[in-house]
Amino acid sequence: MRLHLGEFEEIVLLLVVIHHDDAYGLAIANSIAEKLQRKVTLSSVHTALYRLEEKCFLESEVGGVTKERGGRRKRLFKLTSLGKEALESSRASRDLLWSLIPRITFEGL
């Protein structure tokens, strides 16, 4: 159970990996809105990030200053090895389930 990921958590975790060295709250929220056409609030993304950090799937550090942020630093998130394991196990379990689907039932629809 320690490696379990919620659906939204998994998306956020994946996006942290995608954004690589510029993974901060707003960037991820924007990506979800653009790439997945899904409305999210900034606070829910942040909360998810903090929860993942709490579970040690992510770690964070304070990044550089940018002008449009009123001089405030970004909190940049990075995947930990445990996070990577969680993503992999999540993907593996999904693959496993996909492979178990009998061809007939799925294609017949």
Place this chain on the structure above:
Amino acid sequence: MSKHPPRLAQRFFSWYCRNHLHDSILGDLDEQFYQHQIRHGTPYAKWQYWLEVFRFVNRFTLKREALPYSHHPYTSGMLKSNIFSSLRFFKKNLGFTFINVVGLTLGLSSFLLILFFVQHERSFDQFHLNKEQVYRINFAYQDNAGNTTTLVNSPPALAPGIREGKFPEVGKISRLRYAMNGLFSQGDIQYYESRGFFADSLFLEVLPFSMIAGDPNLALDQPNSVVITQTLANKYFKDLDPMGRTLLFNNSIPLEVTGVLADLPSNSHLDFDFLISFPNYIVPEGYASDLTSWSWLGFLTYVELKPNTNPEQLEVSLTQHFRDLNPENENHLLPLLQNLSDVYLGSSTMSDDLASPIRSGNRFNVKALLLVAILILVIAGFNFSNLSHALSLNRKKSIGMRKVLGANRKGVISQLLTESMLLTFCCLALSGGVLWAVFPYISQYMRWEFELEWNALGSLLPILLLAGMLIGVFSGFYPALRLSRLDIMASLKGTSSVWRKSPWQLKHLLLTGQFAMSIGLICATYIMTKQIHHLRNTETGYRSENVVLIKMLPTDMTRFFELYKEQLVQHAPVMQVSRSERVIGEPWPFSVIRKEEEDTEQSKQIFFNQVDFDYFETLDVPLSSGRVFSKEFLNDPTQAIIINELAAEYLNLENPIGQRVHFFNQDGPRTIVGVVHDFNYTSLHHEMGPAAIVLPFIDLKYMYVRFEPGNPSTQIALLEETWGQVAGDMPLQWKYLDDDLASLYESEQKLSGMIQVFSLLAILLACLGLYGMVAFMISQRIKEVGLRKVLGANLSSLYVLFVRTYFLQCLLAMIIVIPIIHHLLNTWLENFAYHVTISWWVYPLATLVLLFMILLTITQQILSATKVNPTLLLRHE
């Protein structure tokens, strides 16, 4: 419209989010705001910003985090260091610390002492395990004038009547009749015992007092049995085992000792030494009532209800029962059930028709004392906190230093709190010691009957700890908050000001509060003393000085009185001798009276007493018209009656002399032969009522001897010697009437004594606090004094400068306290039928007294400070 993110929302966010997340979240919010602004316009962006700020309230943002370098302030190492630095600080300010400790210790020990007393008062009868179910049945009646009187007494037929099963709620019931003046003898040992009852067989089951020997269920079952206390057993039987032995009662009835009770605890409202089985009670000859009466209120009745029954239900059915007994009479007796727990404190307004040995407290007194205790504690607490505040001014530098060395705010606060807690709990421990040392003296002075029990302290412990915590925190926290906020550099340079220069400073408020309490206490002390004085000096209408009161068995009285009187009056110092049924100060019984021409329905209730010839001369009650009883008129014993002036008014008699009335439902009318001035025959708690006096129709038990003013010891010697000639070696029980009357006001005297002592203490405490404050203030302003002197200020203007504030505070305090204390005192005075009125000048006078005491406290300090050569003052530091 501003293009900036809404500042209020930002501020709100910064207010609730105070951890490492703050900056990055606010950054994201701002960035998102600008993106929204470009795409959707400013209003939308602002709206979203606000929504987000609210959505961000969650456990991550609300969590407070310790700052990077902070550590938990209360590790044991820190505690040790805090305690050390506190001790060092105390040592440095030894004088002020001493004042603080003395004041708080005094306050706490008085608080403790009063708390003990109050706890004892409230513990009455709580030792009976069945206290929830035991009730006393009191009775209220209304006279024709509409006054309701409540008595603790009940009629004799009540207990047997209830036993018949008409009232299913009742488990057990028992009645008591006061055995006034029993003469007990065992061999040569012979004493009058006045503290005992005739008791029904179930009594020791309803009120299970602990027994050393004998069976509580059987002890009083047989006639001619007696149960005595340990003390009495020792008195009559010495080392012998009293069980089964015989005590001769009133020289005629042999009683078998069937039980020995442990001495009754001092918190039992019944205070007796012996119980005699009820069948031995014989109604005195001549009484109009017998034991089947439902209207003779002369007994005490206790019931134990069955578990889970409703006392109100019983009260209702009893009321109905009394209504049915006498359906025509609207003024039937009204039974009132009183729970055992309420009997001691709740009966102060009820009279006891018999003056039986019942202890009665006064709830108001207990509350008043508790109030004084709390005031003392508050005053002591205020002192403590004021001085701590003032002293903390001295510590700006040390706090600054601590901060330089890395202390944070929490550390500073915890250090200052440690200090005040340490002092408070030291005082708490000290006050326990003080209490232990002084309790014996105080309890002797107050005539308290209880011991200091340390397990009682156990139950007070939570209150004490709470009080200690409150004082400690209250006095430590405020200066701690202020000092910990100081700027480091400023505090090290000594330039920062800790205190606001506003008249609403906490210390001023506390001082004013103290002054208000002191004024209140001075007023209360004055009014109470005046009231007690008033009670003892009110014109009673009779003269009690030089009168000796002798109590005797009614049978002995009848046997010896005439002879004794004859012998006594031959001696020169004896002026008059007489006797009566009720003594002055005792409540008088009431009966019915009507004019000859009126019907029985028009009868009115009237108080009465039976007295012998020469009664009015002995007590010096003046006659307003007619004559007193006289042996020359042979019909006087059955046909004459004397009334007081109130009674003449009550009966609407313009010319009472010679009028005929029916009295006590006795055959034949009596003629009013005299009218006496009103005299207060009961205590001054009660108003005088209409009263009738007749010659005796039963055996009397009180005898009065009026002497010429002279030496009491020769008076008593004369009495005893003559008694020896008349009655051989029978004991004689005498008492001066003055002493007997003084005991009526004993509880008021005790209360006023206590309040006086503790008020004085409270005022002294307030002065002590003020002394400390002023001493400190002057030491702070010593440079100012020097400068003012250099610039030409003279002594008196400096004096006024320092005193002015206190004067104003005193005035303010007076204005605050007047309505409160006026209300409280009036409530107390309403307890008395005859009371003093509170004059308006009492309040300014009390304020003046306080002001005088304040000046006394501070003048010397101010003068010594201002007399010093200014150059010396200016060199200070």
